[in-house]
Amino acid sequence: MSILEQNIDLKRYPTAPGVYLMFGEQEAVLYVGKAKNLRARLRSYFSAAGDGRGQIPFLMAKVRRIETIVTDTEKEALILENTLIKKHRPRYNINLRDDKTYLSIRLDPRDEFPMLQTVRKVRRDGALYFGPYASGTAVRETLKEIYRIFPLRHYPVEVCRRRGRPCLFYQIGQCSAPCHGRISREDYRSLVQGVIALLSGREREVVGDLRERMANAAQQMRYEEAARLRDQIRAIETTVERQKVAGEGGGDQDVIGLHHEGGEIEIALLFIREGKLIGRRTYLQPWCLDEDELLSSFLREYYARDVLIPGQILVPLELSDAEALEEWLGERRGRRVRIVAPRRGDKLRLVELAVRNAAESFRERGKRRTASREVLADIQERLHLRQVPQRMECFDISNVQGTHGVGSMAVFLDGEPAPQAYRRFRLRTVEGADDYASLREVLLRRLGRGLQEGELPDFILIDGGRGQLGVLSAVLNELGLEERVDVAGIAKSRVLANLRGKVVERSEERLFVPGRKNPIILRGGSPALFLLERLRDEAHRFAIGYHRKLRGRAAIRSALEEVPGIGRERRKALLKHFGSVRKLRQADLEEIAAMPGMPRPVAEALYAHLHGDGEN
Template identity: 70%
Template sequence: MFDSGKYPATCGVYLMKGSQGEVFYVGKAKNLRNRLRSYFSEQGDNRPQIRFLLKRVRDIETIVTDTEKEALILENTLIKKHRPRYNINLRDDKTYLSLRLDPREEFPMLQLVRRVKRDGALYFGPYASSTAVRATLKEIYRIFPLRRHPWETCRNRSRPCLYYQIGQCSGPCHGRISPAEYRRLVQGAVALLSGRETEVLETLRRQMGAAAQRMAFEEAARLRDQVRAIEQTVERQKVVDAGGGDQDVVGLHREGGEVEIAILFVREGKVIGRRSYSLEWRLDEDELLSSFLQRFYGREVCIPDRVLLPFVPEDAAVLADWLSEQRGRRVQVLAPLRGSRRELVALAERNAAESFRERGSRREARQEVLREIAARLHLSRFPRRIECFDISNVQGRFSVGSMVVLTDGEPDKAAYRHFRIRSVTGSDDYASLREVLKRRLQRGLREEMLPDFILMDGGKGQLGVLDAVLRELNLEARIDAAGIAKSRVLANVRGKMVERSEERFFLPGRKNPVVLRQGSPALFMLERLRDEAHRFAITHHRKLRRRSSLGSVLEDVPGIGEKRRKALLRHFGSLKALRAASLDELRALPGLPAALAERLHAALHQQKPS
């Protein structure tokens, strides 16, 4: 029985835990006692997800904080640490691309980055897709030809790169432009990226007129082309009248127990991108919106001057303080009631509704494909969660397993997992697969998170391993299984014509494989899942090999410990680059004594590159 009296009536964070100590949910509250009492009141919480959560909760831990902002920061930290199942999870939880330019460099360049740091550099964006940012860069380089490669790479060349030849680099590395002239290019690029096109156009037109008076007609023609390029770029951009500045505008659409949230990125009065998220409606609107903003801005992303919302959450002031601290400048969190800003929020809400409609159409199409898979492979249940496993090794070394997941027909990358093989020595894929499957399913039993359908990358042998593990854990009635065998190469009787057979699906207890129609959506979905499992395993396997290659060289050097190995890798980026470093470069590294630099240089050049 819940006793609210034992919990403090102050602000802080609470963690709901299961019988094994696993954290199911992390939340914050201005008054912990009142918040927890609301969960266990006589009326109860009407949300089905919360009712299911409360049945599993065996303990509630509270952490008291001095202020609400401290509670918000602690909540974010604990969610990142424990990844609770019932907190909001942004399915495509990735940071967006931004452009970085460091004006302190003599010849600054534009860099594509995913992390926005408080390092004194200028950041522009975010850009929701690589296509959008590359289109922007293409326009920038055509108008303002900044350098394209790292400075050392450029200086090591005997002549300027190809970009210089086609007029998309000014060649500062070979003295083809003075620092003052290059600085003017940088100023123009910054102004254009900041949305100050009018200022750039006026400057270029003045320079064009002055060049024409000096009879420098080639320079005047080049400036004229820059003016025309900017004018054409500006014409394609959507302009909104909402007070200018940088703003993120949040729209929310609810329907059928789901919530769609759309964010419009407005920079200097222009909409430069949109991002949408589909969430299960597990929280009150106020708590849901607040949690979403914390998850979204809890990463290293560009934080704007203002965040416009459809309504003001209870902790809006705390959110504004937290965002201001993250950014280093004041950030406003507003819910406009009228005027152009309210119209912009309405536009974001329409985008959220349209995104929900589009996602619903795609969802129906995926559901139909999953129904076809269930029918053709004789599954006993609808395959809402599908998992696929693969093993990767080279001659038994660095053996790893991979698990990739489809949830409702979409890749659920947050649920992907790697497995280091612990109990198998040598190249035994079946034994490795058995270990991976047992570890995965035993944990699934503990956490009550099992798949509906497991697809094995392989034929009867791999399927036999899975079938044996399911029987051992008494799961054969709860999880469907199949194995996908790669197509075979067939020759005709004369041995000349070569054909490829269809992909074959083996089912437990069935001798003959099932063949899906070539080109069918069901076959395409399962093939992509199999290929993704293979890619995921191979990528991790190669990463382990690279780490081992670096470690095997450096571990034999006295004085090079784990911290120094990591520092060397961060500095040079790869073992190949470290081997290419000169003795003088190693001596110049901070924290690396000259004698140790000499031993390292000798060790690196005694061993042949792998």
């Protein structure tokens, strides 16, 4: 019996709906939950039969106190729980590590000449959104087919109108050039309606309309137009044939399947749009919640982001808080949302399909884990490490002539990138281009925090040779970590030439480890070398991206510091709106004045500053 069980009095907790927080050592929030009846829910954690979840005994052994917050309704408890989970990120709550949302296609029919945009955030702004799409490649393929059939504009009208003639897309028949008056507004609107119908899955409606227009054109002996319409029909039919029909009756649905095995549970989410399966996403979670609570938590965390919410969500089991979830989802979507646990028919078959996808994803993930373990074991053996490098970190420094110096840390867990654990460091104490001093500062900050938080890597890879490795070894000795963390340095391959300078070869990547004079050479193309190179490249990419971002901010700040009315917040808004100084300089006065929150006099002063007083 834990200390908490000995001292807790369940009778003092209310029977109202609300949220409960479980605190551990140093007041760290371990778990946040909600309940219709707080007392009954908390009693289940201490019942003789147990809660039924494998990790609950481990959780309760760490809990030191429980705090409750009463709400008026279950829906209010749901919203509050979401807020507290985002604030505290408790260890035992569900955590969707991959927080990247899928791409969607946006079209605003209120524009004079609507255009298609790819976005990751779905907002309630009156525009139409289609998707989600599993990858950028899927979006590009979709847009390529659409532009061939319905040639909408590709760029803002104002940008195109500054050109003397239509762009290349018009020349190859993938833009109708409304910016130069090559199509009437009415004809362009008919193209837009065709795009909306096609993206909505109403291909028969589009094909029927095109066939009718083709017949009329043929009767009037406009054979070129009839041939063009015929090609559009064929393109649509070819595109539709590649789609997999998932169910009869159409409609937009998200379908969820669960597969639990051992101490983990795989969640598969299928995207059904107009009866067609357009994508799949899977998540692996520790099985620390019962299925009802885990599924409810998943729905709250996934749909709390800026994603498309369909009218119907199919789930494999009844949810105790389905009514509150439906109300919350309906408010986010702006229309009614139903959560259905089907028992028969086509909808049940869709759920069974999702369950099979979850099981298959778990099996494939297991294969990748086995392969990763073999690669990590090979790295341990070849580099003579004391332990299997389950958590690997790599550091890199980036600057240009000593300015805007930054450091980066990329992290691989069990051989796979863990972007949520990546960190960026803006150098505080180093001036100029001193890579060794910069690396020392970054390492001291990372490892010092790791000692405090109890989270250290098994293995550190440094992008560099003996010099950078010496800095790393000195920092580990200073912190007393030389026996706890394995290290190595990876140096880029060198270009070699023979005595006459005619035959040029590139050497293999070289790996340096402490206490060894000669570098270790791994076979080119080997999985172990590929993994280490991938880790190094991730750290380099992350450092370069942060460095460019700081340079862009500094450039726009220096360009705008002398403009009256342009303060810190407005500079940030300009950078966010235009993206760079170059794009800001390319914008005309009307585009700058149209930016939200930009007064006309300030826009005129800014334009004059960027282009010279005589060009306003």
